[in-house]
Amino acid sequence: MKTPFFLIDEDKLKKNIDDFENALKEIWPNSQLAYSVKTNSLPWLLEYLKDKNVFAEVVSDEELDLAKLCGYSMNSIIFNGPIKGEEHFKKAIEGEAILNLDSKNDLEFLKKYGSKERSIGIRVNVSPEMFSKEDIGYEEDGFRFGFTDENGSLQKALETVYEYCPKVKLGLHLHCNSITRSVAVYKTIAEYAAYLIEKYELNLDFIDIGGGFFGGVEGKPTPVDYIKAIKKELEKVVNINKTKLIVEPGSAVIGSVVELHTSVIDVKDTKHARVVTTDGSRIHIDPLWKKERYLYSTTAPKEQRNIPKQIICGYTCMDHDRIMILEDEQELRQGDEIVYYRVGAYSMTFGGMFIRYLPEVYIKRNEKLEKVRERISTNQYFKIQSFTEKGE
Ligand SMILES: Cc1ncc(COP(=O)(O)O)c(C=O)c1O
Missing domain, CATH: 2.40.37.10 (Lyase, Ornithine Decarboxylase; Chain A, domain 1)
Known part of the structure; x- marks a missing residue:
């Protein structure tokens, strides 16, 4: 076969998914596994995950459209990130996607479209100082995403949600990239979520812990290790039968x-x-x-x-x-x-x-190779990069 090409091992992929599903089923059965589309948005992969009932976590209008093209229904999509467009926000909320708010724009869109019972989460800004330096690497200016508790912006976001979406199925979303992907990071995130739940007396429909886990790497933490650590902290403040746990691994599924x-x-x-x-x-x-x-x-x-x-x-x-x-x-x-x-x-x-241009991708299935992405040809490249008034 002509190099270069990528090769995906389907058995290993299935095992990574099963490991997460089984850990969730055993430790926090009221849960949902989602896949972070940005980590690898190969359409074959998204279709495969959809068939396994893994939700799609998307962070742009384009990723939302791609998930739809790959067969996802809106109510199995989680729409994250600070760059949602108004039209897609509206479509997502109407279609009962889970929306995690992450910007002032999102709050303005919610004011316009948020009247019905919907799953709305608020992304929380976490501080690097909460974690050990080895896990995170010191970031003087902190993380970019989410609303901040300390300066009142989280409170304001909550007030907006309660006012414009009175029947909300409320969620919190906390994701943190770490260097080590250590279990300690998730213990800290869960502790912080527990603190906020108590502080704001939140009655949460869901808590979304984001991604950043290891998966399928020998000698590294497993989904069981992560989910146990998360549960240990959160069960102190939520009823795990009522509050759904969502996780959004990317690398741990496909890496x-x-x-x-x-x-x-x-x-x-x-x-x-x-x-x-x-x-x-x-x-x-x-x-x-x-x-x-x-x-x-x-x-x-x-x-x-x-x-x-x-x-x-x-x-x-x-x-x-x-x-x-x-x-x-x-x-x-x-x-x-x-x-x-x-x-x-x-x-x-x-x-x-x-x-x-992009090389081929194959999957290894039952010891046979199947092509799932063709090499991008010069003609295709030319077409993608050329503008025509008629849109041809
Ligand atoms: C909100 C969110 N969820 C999930 C992920 C997936 O992370 P990973 O591919 O490390 O699992 C990321 C990655 O940055 C993220 O920002």
């Missing part, structure tokens, strides 16, 4: 089950280093350009001599498209393959179409 297959195009020595150019790129697997190490394998034969240093580079012709450095490993030659593992999150739909 660990995707490989990128690449080939070596060229090998050369410069004055300074051995440069190995491949048909993959950092834009496929490291859109934040931060990663230095990968789980990977190569097809370099065992008997091949080791060489001290090989710089594995991408195809993009940007000098800094350097994927990783191999030290004292078997020498790679033209045509050898390099496979990167656990690269499903913020990758195949994030990388964009720079110099070459």
